Structure formats: structure tokens, C-alpha cells
Amino acid sequence: MANTVQVDILTSERTVYSDEVEMVIVPTIDGNLGFLPNHSPLITGLQIGQIRIKKDGEEIELATSGGFIEVKPDQINILADTAEFPEEIDIERAKRAKKRAKERLQKSDEARINETRAESALQRAINRIDVVQGE
Structure with a gap:
């Protein structure tokens, strides 16, 4: 080559x-x-x-x-x-992770576990979904 x-x-x-x-x-x-x-x-x-x-x-x-x-x-x-690779990603699991992360970020300040950790989890889930969907 x-x-x-x-x-x-x-x-x-x-x-x-x-x-x-x-x-x-x-x-x-x-x-x-x-x-x-x-x-x-x-x-x-x-x-x-x-x-x-x-x-x-x-x-x-x-x-x-x-x-x-x-x-x-x-x-x-x-x-x-x-x-x-896209075929290695469990899309349903990634969607559940995205939903959980969004819910954590929407909780009141007292109930937040760790905002940085939740934001990172949300970014990872969105990225995995995008790769599977070719975006």
C-alpha cells in the first residue's frame, strides 16, 4: 500500500x-x-x-x-x-446510560451525586450512540 x-x-x-x-x-x-x-x-x-x-x-x-x-x-x-467499533456497542445499554446521566444532572443540587461524573457519562453515552448511528 x-x-x-x-x-x-x-x-x-x-x-x-x-x-x-x-x-x-x-x-x-x-x-x-x-x-x-x-x-x-x-x-x-x-x-x-x-x-x-x-x-x-x-x-x-x-x-x-x-x-x-x-x-x-x-x-x-x-x-x-x-x-x-459500532457493532460492539450495545445501543440499548448506551440509551439507558444516557437517560440515567440526564436524570442525575436534572436533580436538585443537594441530590446530585457527582455532576462531573454524570456529565462525562452522558458524553460517553451520546458518543457511543452517535457511532452506532453513523453520526
């Missing part, structure tokens, strides 16, 4: 993806960034969002909940907290 870069996506449990690709777009702490072969070295954090991989004219999407990316000219390593 001409003009490609090796991409490895790893979680603490498994190697999620490993292949030569034309481009990868990730949700970094500075916004979405795209990486092509021969990119300058970079290490940055990931946030909740979608990892998009472009290979052979097609796009592959994964949901991630954060982590880190290390970019080298010939290698991109993504160390993700979680990384899921």
Missing part, C-alpha cells in the same frame, strides 16, 4: 485495531486532529469522541472515551481508555 502509516489502537484489555492506513482523525484535547503518513512527532491526550480511520477509500469509526496518541512519521499509537 503506497503512502500509508501503521496505526495501532490499544486498550488495557486488547489490541483493537492494527493496520496500514491513509489517514487517522482523532478527538484530541485540542480538538479533532488528522494525521497522514510522515507527520511530525507528537504526543497529546484524547477526549471522548470518534476515532476515524481512512483506508482504501472507506472510513472506519470507533467510539473512544479518552486516552493518549503518539504520532511518529511511520507509526501512530493510540492508547485508549476504551475503543469500540
Whole structure:
């Protein structure tokens, strides 16, 4: 394959993806960034969002909940907290998690368990639903 870069996506449990690709777009702490072969070295954090991989004219999407990316000219390593393909996501579970998180955020201040935790859970659930629905 001409003009490609090796991409490895790893979680603490498994190697999620490993292949030569034309481009990868990730949700970094500075916004979405795209990486092509021969990119300058970079290490940055990931946030909740979608990892998009472009290979052979097609796009592959994964949901991630954060982590880190290390970019080298010939290698991109993504160390993700979680990384899921759409077919691995239980959409009904994600919808229930979204509903629970919204309910927690709507409670009065005294009854809130942890607003930051609920907001993060809501973002993760919405992201997983978006990946399954191709949004």
C-alpha cells in the first residue's frame, strides 16, 4: 500500500485495531486532529469522541472515551481508555446510560451525586450512540 502509516489502537484489555492506513482523525484535547503518513512527532491526550480511520477509500469509526496518541512519521499509537467499533456497542445499554446521566444532572443540587461524573457519562453515552448511528 503506497503512502500509508501503521496505526495501532490499544486498550488495557486488547489490541483493537492494527493496520496500514491513509489517514487517522482523532478527538484530541485540542480538538479533532488528522494525521497522514510522515507527520511530525507528537504526543497529546484524547477526549471522548470518534476515532476515524481512512483506508482504501472507506472510513472506519470507533467510539473512544479518552486516552493518549503518539504520532511518529511511520507509526501512530493510540492508547485508549476504551475503543469500540459500532457493532460492539450495545445501543440499548448506551440509551439507558444516557437517560440515567440526564436524570442525575436534572436533580436538585443537594441530590446530585457527582455532576462531573454524570456529565462525562452522558458524553460517553451520546458518543457511543452517535457511532452506532453513523453520526
